[in-house]
Amino acid sequence: MPSVTKTEVRKKVWTALARAGAGRFPFPLTGRIPNFEGAEQAAARLARHPVWRQARILKCNPDAPQRPVRLRALEDGKIVYMAVPRLRSQRCFLRLDPAEIDPRHLPRAAGIAGSARYGVPVTAGELPPIDLIVAGSVAVRPNGARAGKGGGYSDLEFGLATLLGKIQDATRIVTTVHDLQVVSDRWPVAPYDIPLDYIFTPSRTMKCKHPHPRPESIVWELLDPAMRRDIPALDALAP
Numbered sequence: 001m002p003s004v005t006k007t008e009v010r011k012k013v014w015t016a017l018a019r020a021g022a023g024r025f026p027f028p029l030t031g032r033i034p035n036f037e038g039a040e041q042a043a044a045r046l047a048r049h050p051v052w053r054q055a056r057i058l059k060c061n062p063d064a065p066q067r068p069v070r071l072r073a074l075e076d077g078k079i080v081y082m083a084v085p086r087l088r089s090q091r092c093f094l095r096l097d098p099a100e101i102d103p104r105h106l107p108r109a110a111g112i113a114g115s116a117r118y119g120v121p122v123t124a125g126e127l128p129p130i131d132l133i134v135a136g137s138v139a140v141r142p143n144g145a146r147a148g149k150g151g152g153y154s155d156l157e158f159g160l161a162t163l164l165g166k167i168q169d170a171t172r173i174v175t176t177v178h179d180l181q182v183v184s185d186r187w188p189v190a191p192y193d194i195p196l197d198y199i200f201t202p203s204r205t206m207k208c209k210h211p212h213p214r215p216e217s218i219v220w221e222l223l224d225p226a227m228r229r230d231i232p233a234l235d236a237l238a239p
Contacts, residue, residue, distance in 0.1 A: 135174070
């Protein structure tokens with residue numbers, strides 16, 4: 001039986017990072033994918049792995065701790081797709097192609113604000129096949145179970161892209177986190193939760209055994225009615 005709820009494990013991780021002084025701007029850590037000391041080292045560890053070297057197209061979350069991942073991807077010539085906040089427009093992803101950005105501006109383009117300036121808005125249908133997904137996480141288990149910040153958007157983006165054929169079995173899902181974010185607690189896994197293939201921390205690379213199957217589409221019956229109402233990209237797809 002699950003030992004904690006996702007809410008409980010999030011609070012545990014946010015508290016542990018704060019007490020250890022391992023969090024960094026933006027503050028507070030609570031309510032967000034927490035930025036952490038060592039984010040650059042975790043990104044560098046990811047960049048040394050074969051899943052990174054084999055990937056040309058990435059989908060990456062827009063949160064602060066994954067900015068080093070986005071910057072490294074652009075510097076390595078990879079194309080990065082980021083979702084716009086809350087998928088609130090029909091063109092709900094931004095394409096960051098380093099071939100279209102002055103190299104001097106790549107650090108700015110990798111940031112949340114800069115991505116809106118240098119990214120090209122595209123619809124979900126205009127996404128190419130995705131090689132690698134980098135998901136922001138609050139807490140993870142070594143087996144690949146993941147808890148985000150609770151909004152459900154990463155899982156929805158995955159379901160949407162999978163429904164449209166942009167994510168295949170070969171698409172890998174990874175995260176970068178602080179070591180304190182890797183926990184032994186168990187929590188309920190929902191049908192829309194995405195499992196991780198690899199976890200990268202500043203000190204470790206962890207290959208995960210999937211705790212549950214990947215979602216094959218949007219789990220419509222469990223979708224928040226507000227999301228269904230407010231996300232334009234779902235209008236033509238909803239059953």
